[in-house]
Amino acid sequence: MSRTVSRGEILGALLKKELIAYSRDKLYLFLTLLTLVFVVGIFWVVPDSVEESITLGVTPPVQTLVDDGIETLRALGATDEQLAELREADLAEGEEGFSVVEFESAEQMAAVIEGTLQAWRTDEGELVLRDREAGEARPADAERVPVDIGIAFPPSFIGDVATGAEGVSVTVYSDAAVPEEIQGAMTSFVREMAYEFAGRELPVEMPDEETIVLGTDRAGDQVSMREKLIPMLAFMMLLIETFAMASLISVEVLQRTVTAVLVTPARVIDFLTAKSIFGTGLALSQGLIVLALIGAFTAQNWWLLLITMLLGAMMFTGVAMIVGAAGKDFMGQLFYAMLFTVPLLIPAFSVLFPGSAAAWVRVLPTFPLLDALVNITIYEAVWADVWRSFALGAAWLVVLFGAGLVILKRKVESL
Numbered sequence: 404m405s406r407t408v409s410r411g412e413i414l415g416a417l418l419k420k421e422l423i424a425y426s427r428d429k430l431y432l433f434l435t436l437l438t439l440v441f442v443v444g445i446f447w448v449v450p451d452s453v454e455e456s457i458t459l460g461v462t463p464p465v466q467t468l469v470d471d472g473i474e475t476l477r478a479l480g481a482t483d484e485q486l487a488e489l490r491e492a493d494l495a496e497g498e499e500g501f502s503v504v505e506f507e508s509a510e511q512m513a514a515v516i517e518g519t520l521q522a523w524r525t526d527e528g529e530l531v532l533r534d535r536e537a538g539e540a541r542p543a544d545a546e547r548v549p550v551d552i553g554i555a556f557p558p559s560f561i562g563d564v565a566t567g568a569e570g571v572s573v574t575v576y577s578d579a580a581v582p583e584e585i586q587g588a589m590t591s592f593v594r595e596m597a598y599e600f601a602g603r604e605l606p607v608e609m610p611d612e613e614t615i616v617l618g619t620d621r622a623g624d625q626v627s628m629r630e631k632l633i634p635m636l637a638f639m640m641l642l643i644e645t646f647a648m649a650s651l652i653s654v655e656v657l658q659r660t661v662t663a664v665l666v667t668p669a670r671v672i673d674f675l676t677a678k679s680i681f682g683t684g685l686a687l688s689q690g691l692i693v694l695a696l697i698g699a700f701t702a703q704n705w706w707l708l709l710i711t712m713l714l715g716a717m718m719f720t721g722v723a724m725i726v727g728a729a730g731k732d733f734m735g736q737l738f739y740a741m742l743f744t745v746p747l748l749i750p751a752f753s754v755l756f757p758g759s760a761a762a763w764v765r766v767l768p769t770f771p772l773l774d775a776l777v778n779i780t781i782y783e784a785v786w787a788d789v790w791r792s793f794a795l796g797a798a799w800l801v802v803l804f805g806a807g808l809v810i811l812k813r814k815v816e817s818l
Contacts, residue, residue, distance in 0.1 A: 417677035431647035460553025472561025634776035652727025682720035724807030
């Protein structure tokens with residue numbers, strides 16, 4: 404008399420079969436290991452700091468501008484105390500993260516901004532220009548000074564502005580990579596200087612700082628590229644496992660291995676349960692390994708990250724079931740995989756390029772997942788900050804995972 408096989412034993416046998424099948428898929432096994440090594444390696448290579456200071460080039464030197472305008476200001480009634488204060492003025496005074504580099508000519512400044520010349524500052528404070536293409540050696544005991552934007556004043560700028568002369572103009576030199584808001588800030592800086600030299604108040608009333616800074620003020624605490632990569636890398640590992648799981652399901656369907664499984668005591672529900680557990684465990688384990696290797700876990704966030712990755716692993720397992728059941732060959736499976744995963748990848752760009760995501764991006768299934776990852780790993784969010792993302796992610800999980808189970812069940816029963 405044969406022994407009755409329990410559902411647990413059947414499920415264990417099916418999970419063992421899944422593990423063996425996965426280990427025999429050399430392509431995706433290699434890609435998984437390669438991706439694991441690559442993402443961890445690139446994380447430790449990218450910069451972990453952000454350059455928050457602005458270096459402004461100025462020509463001619465400030466002292467030259469002052470000397471040319473002194474007599475005009477004196478004739479307009481400026482006192483010796485006021486002139487002395489002007490001589491001692493520092494353009495960068497009181498401005499955190501703002502420094503000034505003075506050039507003798509606009510041509511030199513433009514060449515440094517363009518990159519044909521390099522600016523170096525020695526320990527004594529002397530500015531040295533280096534023509535790298537001409538083979539000039541790097542100055543000893545000097546530090547490279549990057550200059551991306553500069554202002555060329557006419558030598559008589561102070562006197563002309565103070566007397567209200569017509570046609571006074573300055574030239575702003577900017578590297579193409581400088582953000583538009585920085586270029587606008589430099590234009591406003593010149594305008595403010597002109598009003599100050601003319602002895603007039605600005606024609607606007609500046610609001611208090613509290614009415615300018617909205618949300619969390621990140622000044623002095625900008626997010627580095629390495630920090631931005633943490634949620635991206637975890638997300639990419641989930642995505643890679645989607646392709647691997649979809650390939651396993653597609654092979655079983657095409658080769659009708661599932662038919663052989665169902666002639667045993669195993670039922671369709673056992674098959675679907677094994678696929679769900681194995682797919683979720685595969686994606687979850689890979690994602691957690693990456694997060695552990697890049698040091699994303701803390702004593703406060705580990706359980707939040709675990710919930711986030713579990714939601715993501717189950718969500719992508721549902722996608723893998725849909726793709727695996729739909730593909731009729733390797734190219735077909737790859738096409739459907741790209742068709743489903745490319746839209747799911749779109750919210751990831753909001754991590755690299757932060758800002759207000761469009762409404763249509765926010766409704767994509769992976770947006771709450773990435774939003775939670777970003778807030779937990781970068782901004783140290785707590786449960787109260789991410790529970791809405793979890794709720795929306797769970798709703799999408801029910802839709803995608805449920806659709807995957809239904810589609811794969813129908814495919815299996817039609818064989």
